[in-house]
Amino acid sequence: MVLENPVQPFLDWFLGDLSNWGAGPMFLVTLLVLALGSVVIGLLVSIILYGPLKGGERVYTVVRNGLAEMFYWSPRRVSAIARLAVQESLRKRVLVAIVVFVILLLFAGWFLQSENDPAKIYFSFVLTATAYMGVFIGLLLSVFSLPDDFKSKTIYTIVTKPVRAGDIVLGRILGFTFVGTMLLLIMGAISYIFVWRSLDHSHQLDETVMQDIRDADGEVVATIPQLTTLDNGHRHEIRVNDDGGIVAAFAQGHEHEVLQDGDKLTVSPPLSTMRARVPKYGSIVFRDPNGNPVARGVSVGKEWKYRSFIQGGSQSAAIWTFDNVDESLLIENKRDETEYLPLELIVRVFRTYKADIETPVQGSIQLRNPETDLKSRIEFFSARDDYIDSQYFPRKLTDSDNNPIDLLKDLVSKEGQLEVVVQCVDRAQYFGFAMADCFIRRPDASPLVNFAKAMVSIWVQMVIVIAIAVAASALLTGPIALMLTSSLVLLGYYKEFFVSVARGAAEGGGPLEALVRLVTHMNLTSPFPNEKDRFEIQLLKNVDNVIGVFMQGVANILPDFTQFNGSSYVASGFDIPWPLIVQQLLTCLAFVIGSTVIGYFFLRNREVAR
């Protein structure tokens, strides 16, 4: 799968280093800056309104009470408020969302037709639909709750009870989260069944064209059909494996087993339509055509810079280094009782001339000990473009001089490192690689658990939206809070673009400049005529710079919703790494804490809750 931003190990992500702070220090600093900023602004406003002494005293009181109340929250009171929030949601007929979701899935077949990789499309669709539904429900549930209470005066009944403002905010966040979680559970279950049912199919054997199966001496031992019937928009070729088993070969992302019952052959249900590969990634470096180490290979002119390429017929190579290689990574083939290192490789082929079109470009792969430079015997392979190809190395193998060696003892360094060297053999042809294109495959994880992890990512998004919405609704009226939260969510989905506008890196300039260009139908790249001499243009750009600074500040507290997307893993058949889930949960916790604190002060600011 494409992995543009590899998942960092948890500690690296959380702590970082001096030059690049991790999430933990960043959270604390942001919290501190926000707190100090709020106190300063509050102080200024109070001084203006009430004079320096009284104003200062009021701010001190608010901060002191706030800090005190933060440590006196009661789980019982919070759960009572949460229960109320659940009841309120049910009264608002939140279950209608389930009906809408089911209708969506009922008609999804109209829009989802893919002959190539249906699992990818189905998973992408259900997870994206669930994510949007989750965010939408979370937003609608939470954003109108407190404003409605203010409007209907029910809040007076609540504040007369012994509850604190923090309890109200946190209780609501938790209550709506509970409702949202239930909905997500139901939607997740329906989605999984939908995908499973959609991918399930069967074939018959098409007996119109038959093929002879021959033994080692060339004698015909059986005659079997060449193809399956056309079902679900595809058919499979029937092949006989090395072990004699008959399979309906890989097509549309799956294969079938052909079962023999006496003379009768039947095709099994699809195998591995849903999978969760667990890769162990290494780091990648390249060698240029002269064998010198370089960070990237050559560019072949593709707009997308994800992969870089190595030149065939030269010393150019892609080298992956895997850490902590030990026995646990080997798998045992029960047939020959041999242990293998299961390597998987994705190659993108780039031909500078067509050569023989039916002959794949040849590549070579070797294992190497980074310490001793001992190499395994070179293995040649035919490159299958854009396909996950298995390259299994037996534990007992030979080195480049044909001496028997042990993979773990001889090729893995003392530090547990192993290098995989891949080269393109054909002259003037190229192979393209990125870090994630070679990995050691661990035993597959459960697709169901993987799907559940993707649902956790969606849940995280929903909880963040609920937390922000509840905090905003503590101060603002329903529609305004809705607008604010929707804007934050929308910006969260396009955070990268938002940041590029803030930094002035986006084409078209800052917000004001872009507006002028839009209205005057001016393209994004042309400079304004004589712009350096024109006061109004310079003013425009300077104002944009100031707005940019503000936008960068906002960007620091903006949730990046694209980082909570687990669907690409599930759709590509890869396991979502646990560190990623933990990172997402911690990020969510940070937003809940931050929103609760902000919501508390907002609510305290309202006359009724003091």
Add this chain to the structure above:
Amino acid sequence: MNKRNSFRNKLIYIVGIMVLIFPMWWLGSPKTPTNRGGELARLQEEHGLSQANLGDIDPASETMKLCTLGFRGLAVQLLWNQAQEAKKEENWTQLTATLKQLSRLQPNFITFWKFQSWNISYNVSVQFDDYRDRYYYVREGIKFLEEGIDHNKENAEIPQLLWDLGWFLGQKIGRADEYVQYRRLFKADDEFHGDRALEDRDNWLVGKEAYLEAIDSIRRGKNLGRKSEKIFYSSPAKSQMNYAEAIEEEGAFETAQSAWVLSEEEWREFGDRVIEHSTGVKLKLGNEAEVAAELAEQEAAMEALAPGAKLRLREQRLELLSDVEREALNTPMDERTSQQFEIANAAEQKVVVTDQDWAAAIATEKSDLKTKAYDLAGKLSEQRVLLIYTQRYKRDANYDYWLVRAVFEQTPEAVSARKSSFLGKQAFEQGDRFKARELYEEAFEKWRVVIDEFPILMDDDGPTGEDILVFVEEYRRVLDALDEPFPESFPLWDVIEKFDLEQKFEAELRDHQTNSGKQAESSGQKAEESGEGDAPAEPKEDEPGGNDPDSDDPDSDDANTDDANTDDAKTDDANTDDAETSDDVGDDRPATPET
């Protein structure tokens, strides 16, 4: 706000609503069996824009449009961006899924279908290394185009989509570097063909069906847009010829022979079709001789009014030229300096006698014939333009060459020559070098007969000479394998001389020319000794093409090759020419010269 204000506001709202309802009703009320509907419904009906008028109604499409709640434009914009992004990031599954969604949001936007089907067939397909994967996406693009056609059967622009379909089926499958593999996969593609009989599963024939359907849609009053009529109407016959050529290459000579018979018939039909020149002049490509004869008749009639008037006028004008100009004009073309060329061109403009000048000269000499002379001059000019345009279109379409090609390919000699070449190649591949040599030599004797009978085959514009050169190369490989020299008695030296542009036969040709020089010398000596006539004449080079005095004709927009480029603005990889070049390798890859 008191009660009175509130009541007044409500009244204002009601009146406002009433006022707005009226134009909405007037504009938007739908058509029913008893009511012709509002203005928009009427306009839809008048211009054939209602969904039922355009093509198949897709419930999914209608639902999706409805679901966007008026934000269809925004959704379309986002999806186009998403499609571009998916293409950039090589996420092909996402790309095709996004295009499906887009097709439902804008099913009647013809450019969408043209652009994106091209994108899939031409740009996405070449991103794969395996030819089977490539074929899959070529076919996906074709299927996408077919889907667009289903949605737009009655759309005014449907001929363009149908023509594109014919082009994709023919050119993308039949002219790719992988055409052998693509044609094989296409024949075996049950999913695509459904019940189509095996013998009809040729990409050129299926493409021809689409071209014919496009022509049929014109008969139903649809619009050709900016596409050249010459290219549009020649396509079915060209497809038939490409089919004949392709199966000939595959060794189906008997079927190919009858395919060529049909090709000739269809090419002549194309020649008899009235097509419109880009200037609006109507002409027939097969009508050149008649147009030229009529022009000659009219010139004779004009000449009869005042014999020699035109010549006299020209001589008068020649006398007015300066000495330098006269000298430049009198210098033979190949001896003129570049300065003289310019002077001669300018001088020629000064002395040229137009039909109107001619009529004026007649009127001066015989004033009673003035009206008749001007009348004739007008007709003469029109006829002259018609002839020039007809000749130009014929040349652009390579009309004469293809006609002769269709005729000669049916002859037993040509069939036999091709068959022997094919069998020679087969024999060599099977290791029988002696038989291969024999068959090739037999083939070249037959080719000699064919070329002598149809000298136009040596025309630069036709690929036959290059085809034969391929056989000659194969023959040389056979000779190399036999360790034999290239024979001096080889009957097709003229083909090598003319078509070996890459000078692959440089050494052989040099030897041959030395030998023939010696022979010529010795025969010259003999002639001198015997006191007979002049030295033998130099072999005459065919003058290819010829200079066209009207090369700045405004019709240059479709002065392209026979299967010329589509004139639509295509995508980045729009490498569409029919010429036998690699169509894919350079699509968006840097060309690295093969050394």
